[in-house]
Amino acid sequence: MPARRVVTGRSQEPRKRFAEELRKLRAERGDSLRRLGEVVGWDWSLFSKMEKGETLGGPEVVQALDTYYGTSGMLLVLWELALGDPTQFKERYRRYMALEAEAISLWHYAAYVLPGLLQTEAYARTLMESEGTFEGDELTRQVEARMGRRLLLEGDSAPTFRTILSETVLRTPLPVRAQWQEQLEHLLTAGDRRNITIQVVPHAAGLYALANTDVMFLKPTDGRTVAWVETAYSGEVVEGTAAVDQLQHRYDVVRDLALSPADSRKLILRTLEEASCEPSI
Template sequence: MGDNGHSPTMCLRRLGHEMRRLREAAGKSIHETSAELEWSTSKISRLENGLTKRPDVQNIRVLCAAYGVTDEQVIERLVTLAREARRPGWWTKYPDVFRSSFVGLEAEASAITTFELALIPGLLQTADYMRAIMRGARIEDPAEIERRIEARLERQRILTRANPPRYWAIIDEAALIRPLGDREAHRRQLRRLAETGPMEHVTVQVLPLSAGPHPGLSGSFVILDFPEECDRSVVYQETATASHLLEEQEDIDRYTALFRRLCDSALPAEDSIAYLSALADRL
């Protein structure tokens, strides 16, 4: 997080949205701005899409001048965003582990809503569970495994920090009964989930196998909501080979409705915690 408490990834995203808004308000296309400043179109589009990792403060001032922005407060706000976007987040220590912008966005979220089809959600995994997943993925180097676990445990601190996000997870029962690691590791993982019961900001629900076919069978997803109205929610999906961030309102609405339908089919939170405790005891 930056010194102002904001994620640098989110600052970069806000900066890009603001620069696009100012360009469009000035009635200019990317090609027109590119020709005027003798910049490449990719330089402008990368900034607007939040892909410029270290935005140049002087470039922000040049763009403001090109767009006719004269309000010094507006300019200084944009410059501050650019400066904060250049600060390293804790996750930048692990570029080999976190390859997308998701963790930087997650760090700013006020609400995290997730459905998991095949695995325990990452923010609720024990170290032994993580280790078993990595071995299943044929990661053999012990040092690499421990480094990845270290990064993931650091990520989990979001749920125990001051002012944590509201976290709501629905987990397919198949992910809970699948053995990963030895029996004791499996039991500890289930108890870790059950221990979320008293946490007021965390809700865990189990989607039982008895629910039959359900709309979540197409895959897992995460919805991130943010505290500032200007920051649009995002949907995150991950596969074995790629990750995707969806930002269109149509996508947000579709996945929000999907989560509600899954919630209706899942066990209530209290019954889910009882189920998790009983399952752990039976192992």
């Protein structure tokens, strides 16, 4: 593996460190961007954007660069760290991101939109575009960061994650039919994993607590429970025992109203079948 440079204050930021490493490795080889593109097999402009920190690229291109430079997976590790870099998120989310990263279990309720941990790239992009907060390269960076968070649920040491979705979440499709089908298929695939449980509260359950509140409960390694309550305009970490207990009680009531995981899967499958049908003429 090539000699590593001393980590500077600037390169301690994962995204900048990743771009810095790419520039350094190419300089050591003496390659131009065009030459690198020819050898590795991607358009040289992608490598230019990656070295400027404008995009992180995908895992395939990073693995190809690891092979070319002989860095034994180092670039892929840096890429994963850059995807999950909490500095890419708004200040109000950083405390939550730190808690999420160290949680040994998470349980969640979604009132209107899917949890970020289960969103496809198209779903995340459409949602962020509708919010109007980001655009251009910054929108791309935010979508990449959200996709990076999904790594939290992968691997042998991944935390357990339960999400309860209101049926409204399933009945609110993406504008592009194929992208919505992809999202529903992703839910089905995720629900098959041992550490993920997905349930749905049907409309027939009527009114219930938390009906207008997205909430995530997190259990860090110290055994306490922390809640993250979010609306379209703000998010708040709730750590007080009484407040968390009250939210937990409401969550338990909602869980009692939800379909079983098996019946929830059937509802998602029916929704996918409906989305796959051609509209009547």
